[in-house]
Amino acid sequence: MAKKTEVTVEEKLRALYDLQLIDSRIDEIRSVRGELPLEVEDLEDEVAGLNKRLEKMTSDLESIDFEIKEKKNKIEESNSSIKKYSEQQKNVRNNREFNALSKEVEFQELEIELAEKHIREYKAQIEQKNEVINQTKERLAERESHLTHKKNELDDILKETEKEEVALIKKSEEYEKNIEDRLVKAYKRIRENVKNGLAVVPIERGASGGSFFTIPPQVQMEIAGRKKIITDEHSGRILVDEQLANEQKEKMHELFDGISA
Numbered sequence: 001m002a003k004k005t006e007v008t009v010e011e012k013l014r015a016l017y018d019l020q021l022i023d024s025r026i027d028e029i030r031s032v033r034g035e036l037p038l039e040v041e042d043l044e045d046e047v048a049g050l051n052k053r054l055e056k057m058t059s060d061l062e063s064i065d066f067e068i069k070e071k072k073n074k075i076e077e078s079n080s081s082i083k084k085y086s087e088q089q090k091n092v093r094n095n096r097e098f099n100a101l102s103k104e105v106e107f108q109e110l111e112i113e114l115a116e117k118h119i120r121e122y123k124a125q126i127e128q129k130n131e132v133i134n135q136t137k138e139r140l141a142e143r144e145s146h147l148t149h150k151k152n153e154l155d156d157i158l159k160e161t162e163k164e165e166v167a168l169i170k171k172s173e174e175y176e177k178n179i180e181d182r183l184v185k186a187y188k189r190i191r192e193n194v195k196n197g198l199a200v201v202p203i204e205r206g207a208s209g210g211s212f213f214t215i216p217p218q219v220q221m222e223i224a225g226r227k228k229i230i231t232d233e234h235s236g237r238i239l240v241d242e243q244l245a246n247e248q249k250e251k252m253h254e255l256f257d258g259i260s261a
Contacts, residue, residue, distance in 0.1 A: 007180075008226075009226055009227055009228055009229060010226040010244075012179065012180075012183060012229065013200075013226055013229065013238075013240050013244060014244060014247075014248055015175065015178055015179050016179060016183060016187060016199075016200045016238060016240075017200045017202075017240050017244065017245060017248045018175055018248055018251070018252060019172060019175045019176065019179065019187065019200075020187075020198065020199060020200040020201075021248060021249065021252040022168055022171050022172045022175060022252065023172055023191070023197065024197065024198065025168055025252075025256055026165060026168050026169060026172065027197050029161045029164060029165045029168070030165070032157060032161060033154065033157050033158075033161070036150065036153060036154045036157065037154065039150055040147065040150050040151055040154055043143060043146060043147040043150060044147065046143050047140065047143050047144055047147055050136055050139060050140040050143065051140065053136055054133065054136055054137065054140065057129050057132060057133050057136070058133070060129060061126060061129055061130075061133075064122050064125055064126055064129075065126075067118070067122055068119055068122050068123070071115040071116075071118050071119050071122075072115075072119070074111065074112075074115045075112050075115050075116070078108040078109070078111045078112045078115070079108075079112070081104070081108045082105050082108045082109065085101045085104045085105045085108070086101075086105065088101055089101045089102070164259055164260050167259045168256075168259060171255070171259075183229075186238075187199045187200065187238070190236055190237060190238065193236065194210070194235065194236075194237065196210060198210040198237060199237055199238060200237065200238045200239075200240060201232075201237045201238070201239060201240070202239075202240050202241065202242045202244070202245030202246075203215055203220055203223060203239060203240075203241055203242055204242060206220065208232040208234070208235060208237060208239060209237075210235065210237060211232060211234055211235040211237065213232060213234040213235070215232070215239070220241075223239050223240065223241050224241040224243075226241070226244065
């Protein structure tokens with residue numbers, strides 16, 4: 001039975017830094033999109049809100065039109081009643097009947113005045129709502145135009161980067177499988193706790209990459225020896241020597257060029 005080859009610390013460091021380079025490239029692609037997806041989403045919500053507002057105001061106008069028709073019908077009915085009562089007054093037998101009919105005529109005239117007052121109010125509401133509708137339509141047209149522009153911008157970026165991003169995510173998952181779970185979990189935890197997503201960084205000019213805290217010479221020698229996994233005491237990042245980092249960068253650039261070709 002063949003003896004299982006044990007993975008050296010150096011191999012673990014190289015694998016972790018490769019994973020970091022892949023994930024950093026994914027981060028770069030996503031940063032190109034920036035806030036665009038959120039901008040598009042906000043614009044879509046705004047357009048939907050404006051359309052809903054227009055629907056509500058259009059429905060309100062229909063209700064007001066209906067009320068105006070009702071008031072006009074009421075005026076016609078009152079005019080008809082006035083005509084009828086006026087005719088009846090010609091044939092009354094006494095003053096009591098005449099006065100009763102006069103009160104009916106007076107009541108119908110008041111009803112007409114009230115209906116006309118309501119119609120004037122409704123027409124003022126229509127004018128006001130039409131003004132708001134026109135302003136809303138202008139705003140909607142402007143927002144829809146802006147949304148189309150932003151969607152096209154996002155689509156162009158997605159077309160350029162989506163294929164590469166999907167391929168890199170797949171590679172990231174593949175590389176994770178070749179690293180022991182304990183290290184992957186530590187790597188992901190560090191990535192979540194640092195703002196730039198750099199969990200594995202090289203020593204650059206005697207300092208930790210990404211945080212720039214000076215690393216003591218003795219620790220630098222241990223890191224260069226690649227015999228154990230060492231973390232930066234200030235940031236918690238996993239440290240690798242500059243030579244290893246450059247070798248892996250060169251290797252991964254070839255991979256990235258192949259994916260984006």
